[in-house]
Amino acid sequence: MLTDLLEKMGFDLPQQEWEKPIIGVSACLTGHKVRYDGDHKHNAILVHQLGPLLRFRETCPEVAIGLPVPRPPIQVVQLDDRLRVRGVDQPQQDVTDALENVAATLQQPLSGFVLKARSPSCGYLSTPVHNPQGQQIGMASGAFARKLHELFPRIPLANEDDLEKPAFLQAFLLHVYCYHQWHHNDHQGQWLNHMQEQTEQLDEPLLSGMRQYLEKLGQAMH
Known part of the structure; x- marks a missing residue:
């Protein structure tokens, strides 16, 4: 169980809501009907397995910039060496800067973020990239997720479908708790x-992943 893993690593299990680390969550993943088609993408693993151990700060970047529900679809387009988020049927509608600004105005402290895979705003390294003619030519992050990683490079990020893999789910939770403790600890070195x-004391693949993540946190202290 996830609680057993946290206790094994020496983390105190939260007894009160305010003690839980806060993560950002794409709002559609908790059941909010904010997607372009007016629906949601409720994720049971996120809500029922991580929910008891974390606080969620929900956001839909596309709604936050004033796009309606439902709304015409948008997509990531490569223009020369730039990635832009534009309307599929209205390419003159460019919302890249607005989506990036949502990430820039997020209120800290967040200790992680679970994002909607393949979304032109939220997808993390999973979003189709198109050429101006509409053909898919690669994969990248959506505009919000890309800016989020740029601004907060040490917080753990995950697409919701990553959580279906037990080892990834465990690693993500450990990294969130590590970041939360590291960010709030006055004696970071100790x-x-x-x-x-x-x-x-961890087994692979958790062992290697934790070593790498702790090294990343350590680099921030120099």
């Missing part, structure tokens, strides 16, 4: 050394 010791 805490980091302690976590590195705790990590050695």
Whole structure:
């Protein structure tokens, strides 16, 4: 169980809501009908397995910039060396800067983010990229997710379909709790050394993933 893993690593399980780490969540994943087609994409793993251990701060970047529900679809388009988010049927409608601004105005502290895969705003390394003629030519992140990673490179990011893999789900939760503790700890060096010791009791692939993540946090201290 996820709670057993947290206790094994020495984390105190939250007893009160305010004690839980806060993560951002694409609002459609918790059942809000905010998608372009007027529907939602409720994710049971997110809500029922991570929900008891984390607080969710829900956002839909496309609604946040004033797009209606339902709404005409948008897509990521490569123009020369730039990625832009434009209307499929109305390519003159460019919402890239507005979506990036939503990420730039997020209120910290977030300790992670679960994003809607393949979304032109929220997809993390999973969103189809098209040429101006509409043909798919690759994959990238949506405008919101790309800016989010640029601004907060150490917070754990996941697409919702990543959570279906038990090892990824465990790693994501550990990284969220690590970031939360690291961000709020006045003695980061001591805490980091302690976590590195705790990590050695994990099995692969969690062991390698935690080593790499703790190294990333350690680099931020120099």
